[in-house]
Each structure stands twice: as C-alpha cells, then as structure tokens.
Amino acid sequence: MIVQKYKDMLKGKSVIRQLSEFAAARGKEIGYENVFDFSLGNPSVPVPQELTDIMMDLLQNLDPMELHGYSQSLGIPSVREQVAQSLNERFGMQYTGNHIFMTTGAAGAIAHAIRCVTEPGDEILTFAPYFPEYQPYVNLSGALLKVVPANVEDFQINFDAFEEMLTEKVMAVLINTPNNPSGVVYTAETIRKLADIMTAKAKAYGHDIFLISDEPYREIAFAGVTVPYPSAFYDNSLSCYSFSKSLSLPGERIGYIAVNPACTDAEYITNMCAQISRGTGHNCPPSMIQLAVARALDLTADLSVYETNMKILYKELTDLGFSCVKPGGTFYMFPKALEEDAVAFCQKAKKYDLILVPSDTFGVPGYFRMAYCIATEKVERSLAAFRDFVQTEYPRI
C-alpha cells in the first residue's frame, strides 16, 4: 500500500507555490513583465562567467574518469580540504578537511545535521520568522520542530520566549542568519547571548544542545553589515551551507556541513553523516560541481542588484507608511501588512498585480514577504502599483 502520510501531504499546497502559479497564469494574460512577482526566492543574476569557464576547463582537461567518478561518500578529499581552508581564513576557525561533509545543497546539509544530533521525539527549536520548509525537514526525520515567537521589534531573538521553550527535550536549535524571510542578520551580541543560554541549559540538563546554523545567504550582506559566523561563538555547532545563492546555481545542489572541531565527538560526525546518507539515498554529492565550486570559493555572482533593489523598495515602502525592519542581507524583506490579516492584504495586492507572500507560514501573523531577486527596472515599475494599491485600499494611511 502506498504510504498515507506522504499522500496526505499533497493536500496542503504551499502558499508560495500557489502564488507563484497565480503569477505565471496572470503573466499569460498581461505579459509576465507586467506581473510584479515577489513570490519566489530564486537568484536573478547569472553564475559568474569564471565558474562557467572552470566547468569548461574541467570538461576539457580533467580525465573524465576522475571528473565523473564516484566521490567518496564524505566528498572529494581535496574539495573538503579547500573548503576548510577557506572557512579558516575567513572566520578564524580550525577546520580540517575531516570536518567538512559535502552535501546536496543546504537542504541536504540540514537533513544530515538533524539526524546526527536528534532521535525521533526530540525537539528542535527555531525562531520566527522562519523558512517554512523547516517543518518537513525536521518533522519527517521524526524530531519535532517548535517555533519560538518572533521579536517583532528587530527580528533578532525573543530571548524570554526562547529560555522558556528551551526545555530538557530540546537537542538542537536551528537558526538562519541572514534570515529568510526577514533579511535580518543576527548581531554578534545576539549570537553570543544565544550561545550563553544554550551553554547554561546544556550544563543544567547534562546533555549537549547543538546549534544547527543554516547559512545559504551568508555572502549576501549589504553595505556596512558584517555577518557574524555563528560557529565561532558556540562549540557544538554544525554550519550548513549552500552555494545556491552566492553563485546563483540553485539547481546544482551543492553545499556542505562544517563540523566545529571543538564540538562533542567532532571526529565522528562527518563519518556519521556518510552513514545517514546510506539510509536517505544521498550518497556522494555530484562530483563535477564539487570540483567546480572548490575552485570558486572566493567568487560570487554579481550580488549588488539585491542591495539596489532593497534600497529602492525600503525607501518607497516606508515613505508609503509601511513599517519594516531594514534588511542587512539576503534578497528578502518582511514589512508589516496594512491590516491585521496578511492573507487578506496579499489577496488585495493581487488586484494590482503585486504578488506578495503572507507571513503566516513564516510563523508571524500580519506581515508579508517580498523576494526582490528580480530585475531592478521591474522593481522600479512596481512602485506605481504599490502607490495605487495603498492609496486605493488603505486611503487613511
């Protein structure tokens, strides 16, 4: 018999996907260039030409048996070593290649990290607003995701709520900075306080509490913002990375886990990940893209468009009366809706061909997410639609 649990999941269609499909359908009516589609977090700039050149070079000059051969299940040793060195140089860490486990993107990294440090029934805490896919990521592993309510003032951490929810059942805390959907970067102060609380509670409970840090937006930081590296603040930390956003290759599914060398049983964890892979069917990540990104660790796509877009939208929206925490990075922002019901707000916005995602699935009611990874000229054309929308639907603001 087919398994009902997965069949049942098909009934609940993702809000983001529904909006994206609406945008596509509307695009067929009026031209997609006239639909201001802020629904999807897909990079909007191409991979750097250097990366294409690297791949061409690999295809032309590397022995195909080496290029397309099985990677070891932990990843190609030279690639793991290069990733470790790059992280050490940038963040003052002490990784060796043995602390790096190559994965199929951040989703793969998180899937392994969760299984390393939680048994079915254990709890994992995350913080609103949060990436909705964390629910299936965690819950289908058998662990339980609990969401700490947002600190809506600045989308740093609501520490009172956190301390209350950090019970003995919690084996891991999952953070995402720079954050999807808020665009906020956790400050060093925030991470230090988080680490202090986790350290104290772990001691009190007599068991480790791991920090799983999801960092696909680490490279997308705006002027004046430094992104603190969470693993530098807490020993029991697993840093989960994807090259999807920084190099604009989300389809190539390449990322890694970096295991803090100071964490409990650090010498076992990457090898445990390889055991987990045998069960989940990952096995080794694709070899050619491993070799390619290892040569591109200092490269990014031209990420400047995201800051340009953010500035335009932040100014216009705050001028129009929106309240919004200013993003420090990513390609998202998370303004407050102009009425309590974000779903109703976003429904009205559709009349103006503005595709905005209501905040409810991110764990905070009354906000909306905008993914501004779209062309700047389209962002500029959207401003008139925003003005029309607000003035018509919310004339008293």
Add this chain to the structure above:
Amino acid sequence: MIVQKYKDMLKGKSVIRQLSEFAAARGKEIGYENVFDFSLGNPSVPVPQELTDIMMDLLQNLDPMELHGYSQSLGIPSVREQVAQSLNERFGMQYTGNHIFMTTGAAGAIAHAIRCVTEPGDEILTFAPYFPEYQPYVNLSGALLKVVPANVEDFQINFDAFEEMLTEKVMAVLINTPNNPSGVVYTAETIRKLADIMTAKAKAYGHDIFLISDEPYREIAFAGVTVPYPSAFYDNSLSCYSFSKSLSLPGERIGYIAVNPACTDAEYITNMCAQISRGTGHNCPPSMIQLAVARALDLTADLSVYETNMKILYKELTDLGFSCVKPGGTFYMFPKALEEDAVAFCQKAKKYDLILVPSDTFGVPGYFRMAYCIATEKVERSLAAFRDFVQTEYPRI
C-alpha cells in the same frame, strides 16, 4: 547528544572497502598495476565523448539561469517526458512524464521507492545474492530487509523459499537484474513466475505488494542476452534506474524512478516522492546533468570491454576447476570458492595480489565476487596469478 545508532555503524567497516584499501596500500608497495584489484564496481571506461560535447554545448549555449536554476522537485518536465518516451519505445510501456521522478542515482531512487510503499516495521524481501547496501537502504527507513536464500544452481529465484517468506508483513520485493554480484539476468520466465506469486499473495492478503526493481546494469548485457523489463510483467512496479554504469558517470548521481502507470495510485506516487524528498533533503536532482542525460538516452559508454573481460575470466576460471554461473551482463561474476570458507579463500588470494570479495556479505557463503571493470590487459596478466594461486593453495583440484 550525537546519535549512537550512526556512531555504532562506523564500527562495522565494509568488507569491500577494507579490501579496496588493502589493494591501494599494496599498490604503493609494488605498483598498483601489479595488484589485481577485482574489489570495486566502478566503471572502467570513460563517458562517451558525445556526452562531454553535450555538456560543453549546455554550458556555452543555454541561458545559465535555465541551466543552473532550480529544477522542479520532481525533475525538469522536459527531461521527465523524454525519459518516459525512451522507456516506452524500448519496453512498450505507457509512461508519461508524470510517471517519472528524477533522483540522485539509483540509491536515491530506491530510498524514495521504499518510503512510498512501506511503513516502519513492514518487511521487504530481496534475493541472495544481493547488493549489501540494501541493508542500510532498507533498515534506516524503518522497514526490515529479509533475504530469500539463493538458488545456487543458476542464481535465478528460489521460489519455494520465496513463497514461504512472502508473508502478510511483506509490502515490497526488491530485485536487481542484471544482478550485482552474480551477473545473472532474470529470465522472462523467472519474472513472470515472481509476478504471479506476488499477485496471488497480494490478493490473498488484501493489500498491495510492490515490486521495486533496481536496474543500474540494464544496459550492460552480453551477446545473445536480452534483459526483460520487470515492470512490463507486474503492475505495482517501481523501476529504479541510474545512468552511473551505462554512461560511466557514477559521480554525477543521476537516475530516476519510473512508476508503472497501471499501479495503485500511480497518479500520486511521483508527487509523494517529492514530499519524501523534503524530509530526506534531496529536493531536486542536479539540473545540468538532468538536461545532459536527457539528450543522451540512446547513448552508452563503450561497454564492450566488460564482455571481453568476462569471457577471458570465465574461460580461465572454469578451466582451472572453478564452478561459476556464466554472467549475462554487468561487470561482475560470482564463482564458487575452492573451500567452504570464502573469507579464508579470499585471504589466501591476497598473497597472489588477487583482490577478491568473499560472498558472505552478499548473503551466500562459499562464493566470491569479482568486479572485472578493469583494463583487459590487467585481466590477462591476472591469469598467471590465478594459476599460481590455485596450483599452490589447492593442488588437488
């Protein structure tokens, strides 16, 4: 705390890996060209040049946003459609793109198939000799793998044992033809009888019993051997494929599940697979290699070397007194050892720099596996070592 289950798995080092490491170490002493390493099932011929050209063309001529963009979680629609058409033409099936789910290799395909049709605690049957990785593939999903004893006469199916073990708890049967490690291809008669028994038992028990067919060696068939397509014989069938062996790109992790359109809930299964992916962290398989293999569905690497090697070894070994079922495909053979204890036999072979894998982990005692995916000249040079080994260690044979 890190999870003991995965930590414990690190103690049991794979026999194949140990032998492969021994071969590498011995190679450092005497030159790897002098170690007759039959341990690993890694393709020994390069990808076809046409595939390299296809990848170069994709890199040079396709919009990088399309080339490296997110695939839909079920796979790229055009790729799924092309795979379906190719299978229909070759095997007379009625697949559409909706029946194809793209995966990261056969391991990924099997991981999804298992989770689609079994709940934790359900049983899955497979047949000795079998690929030892089926143990973690199945057991880490929560289902239980039970192994039907071998039919050692011809390594087709031991149907008496199968009928006895096909109890009400069994929700799926996992087959692998052409077979690793025996090289044997199930005949149409074998598959028909298997299907008949499964149909009768499913009816008797009032629940579906799925056939999960692992087919990475489908394209490696020797002269005069046709490989029957198992899904053509049984409605509730999920065909799991990998391009690793046929195109010699095991590192690129690309394969698929083909869901028989006549199976129960066929319209749900690929979509269920996408839900399973959310939990296991697969998400979409790599985009560039999806697009590349879709253009290479009629291509293979030059697989003829495997048949050449098989013929040389089969003749020499049978001349030396080994009994061996003649392989119909793959790059494996599975002769009977010259003493009851296959581990002792393979240990002695190491003295002659012959690296052979004892059969115990394949579920049959007293045999050994040879992976002859190595250069033919090395196969030829190994013959003297075999003669020396047999004449010295087993002089009475």
